[in-house]
Amino acid sequence: MTAATADSGARPAVRFDGTRAEAEALYALPFPELLHRAQLVHRESFDPAAVETASLLSIKTGGCPEDCGYCSQSARHDTGVRATRLMDPESVVERAAQAKAAGAGRFCMGAAWRSPKDHDLDRVCEMVAGVKALGLSTCVTLGMLTRPQADRLKQAGLDYYSHNVDTSPEFYGRIITTRTLQDRLETLGHVRAAGIKVCCGGIVGMGETVDDRLGLLLLLAGMDPHPESVPLNLWNEVPGTPVMAMAAKPDPIDFVRLVAVARILLPRSVLRLSAGRQYMSDEMQALCVLAGANSIFLGDVLLTTANPGLDRDTQLLDRLGLKAVTGGLAPAA
Numbered sequence: 001m002t003a004a005t006a007d008s009g010a011r012p013a014v015r016f017d018g019t020r021a022e023a024e025a026l027y028a029l030p031f032p033e034l035l036h037r038a039q040l041v042h043r044e045s046f047d048p049a050a051v052e053t054a055s056l057l058s059i060k061t062g063g064c065p066e067d068c069g070y071c072s073q074s075a076r077h078d079t080g081v082r083a084t085r086l087m088d089p090e091s092v093v094e095r096a097a098q099a100k101a102a103g104a105g106r107f108c109m110g111a112a113w114r115s116p117k118d119h120d121l122d123r124v125c126e127m128v129a130g131v132k133a134l135g136l137s138t139c140v141t142l143g144m145l146t147r148p149q150a151d152r153l154k155q156a157g158l159d160y161y162s163h164n165v166d167t168s169p170e171f172y173g174r175i176i177t178t179r180t181l182q183d184r185l186e187t188l189g190h191v192r193a194a195g196i197k198v199c200c201g202g203i204v205g206m207g208e209t210v211d212d213r214l215g216l217l218l219l220l221a222g223m224d225p226h227p228e229s230v231p232l233n234l235w236n237e238v239p240g241t242p243v244m245a246m247a248a249k250p251d252p253i254d255f256v257r258l259v260a261v262a263r264i265l266l267p268r269s270v271l272r273l274s275a276g277r278q279y280m281s282d283e284m285q286a287l288c289v290l291a292g293a294n295s296i297f298l299g300d301v302l303l304t305t306a307n308p309g310l311d312r313d314t315q316l317l318d319r320l321g322l323k324a325v326t327g328g329l330a331p332a333a
Contacts (some may be wrong), residue, residue, distance in 0.1 A: 014225075014226065014267060014268060015221070016221065016222050016223070016224045016226075017222070018218055018221045018222070018265050019218075020214065020215075020218060023214045023217060023218055023261060023265065024214065026260075026261045026264055026265075027210070027214060027257055027258075027261050031253065031256075031257070034257060034260045034261075034291075035256075035260055035287075035290055035291055037260075037264060038259075038260035038261075038263040038264055038290075038291045038292045039290060039291075039292070041263055041264050041267045041292070042263050042267075042292040042294070044267065044332070045267055045268045045331035045332050046270075046294055046329060046331060046332070049321060049322050049323055050294060050322070050323055050325045050329060051289070051294055051295060051296060051317060051322050051323070051324055051325065052105060052106065052270055052272070052294060052295035052296075052324075052325050052328060052329045053103050053104050053105055053106075053295075053296060053297075053298050053324045053325065053326060054104055054105065054106035054107070054108055054137075054139070054272070054295065054296070054297050054298065055096075055099035055102070055104035055106070055107050055108065055297065055298050056108040056109075056110060056297050057092065057095050057096075057099075057107070057108070057109055057110070058110050058111075058112070059086060059087045059092055059109045059110065059111050059124070059127065060084060060085065060086040060087065060110075060111035060112055060113065060120075061073060061081065061082070061083065061084045061112055062075070062081045062082055062083035062084060062112055063075050063083030063084075063112060064112040064113060064114065064143075065114050065178070066114055066143075066176070066178045066179060067176060067177055067178045068166075068175065068176050068178075069174075069175040069176065069206070069241055069242035069243045070166075070175060070203060070206055070235055070238070070241055070243040071238070071241065072236075072238040072240075072241065073112040074241070077238075077240050077241050077242070078240045079238055079239065079240035079241060080239075080240065083112075086111065086120055086123060086124075087127075088123070089123055089126040089127045089130055090130075092109065092127045092130070092131070093127065093130035093131060093134070096130070096131040096134055096136055097134055099136075099298070100134055100135070100136055100326075102298060103298060103314075103324055103326060104136070104298050104326065105136065105137060105324075105325060105326030105327055105328055106136060106137040106138070106139055106159075106160070106328060107131050107134075107136045107137070107138060107139070108139040108140070108141070108160075108162060108199075108297075109124070109127060109128075109131075109138075109139070109140045109141075110140070110141045110142075110162075111124070111140075111141070111142045111143070113142055113143040114143050114144065114178075114179070115142070115143045115144040115145065115146075116142045116143065116145070116149065118149070121142075121149055121152060121153075124140060124142065124153070124156075125152055125153060125155075125156035126156075127140075128140065128153065128156040128157050128158050129156050129157050132156075132157035132159075137159045137160070137328045138157060138158050138159045138160070139158070139159060139160035139161070139162055139199060140153065140158060140160075140161060140162070141161070141162035141163060141199075143187075144163075144179065144183055144184075144186075144187045145161070145187050145190050145191065146190060147190040147193060147194065149190075150190040150191050150193070150194035150196060151194045153194070153196065154194040154195050154196050158196055159196070159197055160196065160197045160198070160199045160228070160229060161191040161196045161197075161198060161199065162199035162200070162229075162231070163184060163187050163188055163191065163198070163199070163200055164184075164200055164201050164202055164203070164231065164233075165181060165184055165185070165200060165201075165202055165216070165219055165220070166184075166202050166203055166216075167202050167203060167206065167208055167212060167215075167216055168208065168211070168212040168213070168214075168215030168216045168219065169181055169215065169219060170211075170212060170215060171206075171208045171209075171212040171215070174207075175206060175242075175243060188200060188223075197228040197229070198223075198227040198228055198229070199227060199228070199229035199230075199231065199272075200220065200223075200227040200229075200230065200231075201220065201227070201229075201230040201231035201232055201233065201272070201274070202216040202220075202231075202232070202233065203233040203234075203235050203275070204216075204232070204233070204234060204235065204250055204255065204258065205234050205235035205247055205248065205249050205250055205276070206235050206243045206246065206247055207243065207246030207247055207248060210254070213250075213258055214258075214261065217258070217261060217262050217265050217266070218265070220262075220265075220266060220269075221265040221266055226266050226268065226269050227266075227269055228269060228270065229269065229270045229272060229295070230262065230266055230269045230270065230271050230272065231272045231274035231275075232258070232259060232262065232271060232272065232273060232274060232293070233274045233275040233276055234249065234250070234255065234275060234276025234277070234279055234280070235247055235249075235275070235276060236275050236276055236278075249279065252280070252281070252284045252287075253287075255284070255288070256284065256287045256288055256291050257291075259271060259273075259288045259291040259292060259293050260291035260292060262292070263291060263292025263293075264292075267331075268331035270294055270295050270329050271292055271293045271294055271295065272293070272294075272295035272296065272297070273285065273288055273293050273295070273296050274296075274297060277296065277297075282316050282319070285316060286316075286320055289320065289322065294329060295329065296313060298313055
């Protein structure tokens with residue numbers, strides 16, 4: 001996506017060969033011009049007043065053997081998070097019903113595993129089927145998958161698999177050593193081959209540079225097809241994690257710039273403001289929506305970290321004249 005294409009009024013072409021020079025040029029545009037171009041692209045595929053609502057539940061918390069430096073659930077970090085067993089399917093479906101009643105259209109389930117064991121996957125598949133029967137869109141994040149495991153989840157009715165690449169290829173090794181970026185890409189390949197939609201994004205505020213943030217977007221924009229859903233996480237401060245020593249929240253305007261560049265590079269992906277929204281003012285979130293963000297998580301907690309809460313989100317959507325979409329967002333044909 002070139003700057004000229006974004007400003008031409010023509011339907012944006014989906015590209016997989018965006019260059020760093022193009023991303024840097026977009027990021028450096030005067031702020032009003034960048035948001036204008038992002039909004040033009042956004043309107044070609046999405047209703048600018050529609051925001052997808054989702055809910056996230058930790059179905060198995062803590063005790064993960066990975067060393068992800070940002071994560072409260074790693075067994076290698078002293079974060080105070082207590083490891084729990086996998087929830088029973090009936091309790092998960094009950095929580096999903098509550099989330100639906102609160103306005104969520106997608107229900108996401110997360111388990112702190114390196115990869116699921118087959119007997120645990122039996123129960124997860126039962127959860128997926130139960131949540132699907134409620135009429136909700138289903139999503140899980142379980143760590144790395146084999147192709148047969150991805151096939152089983154698809155058969156159970158899974159719509160999305162969430163598996164973030166987290167950051168740029170250049171910064172990745174500074175925050176994770178127990179699994180490689182290639183490991184993550186292989187899981188995404190298994191998910192795609194099974195016919196499951198991909199939810200894949202990253203985290204900012206871990207001490208990375210602007211170049212790393214653009215590198216993350218270029219990594220996502222180079223995937224063919226692009227992820228249907230792209231979470232943009234602002235790192236939640238977790239005492240006891242290695243990232244605490246190098247973390248620095250991005251300037252709010254810089255974060256909005258990143259959202260706008262993501263919208264232009266990923267014109268048909270749903271962009272989700274995910275973790276870290278409790279740090280964002282209403283004005284910052286409004287600018288993110290103007291830049292092309294069109295999905296949020298509802299609720300007070302995301303896995304183990306805070307979220308703004310249903311009342312604040314409802315009030316913000318009302319003030320902005322936005323409508324919550326519970327049936328899921330899909331780009332215009």
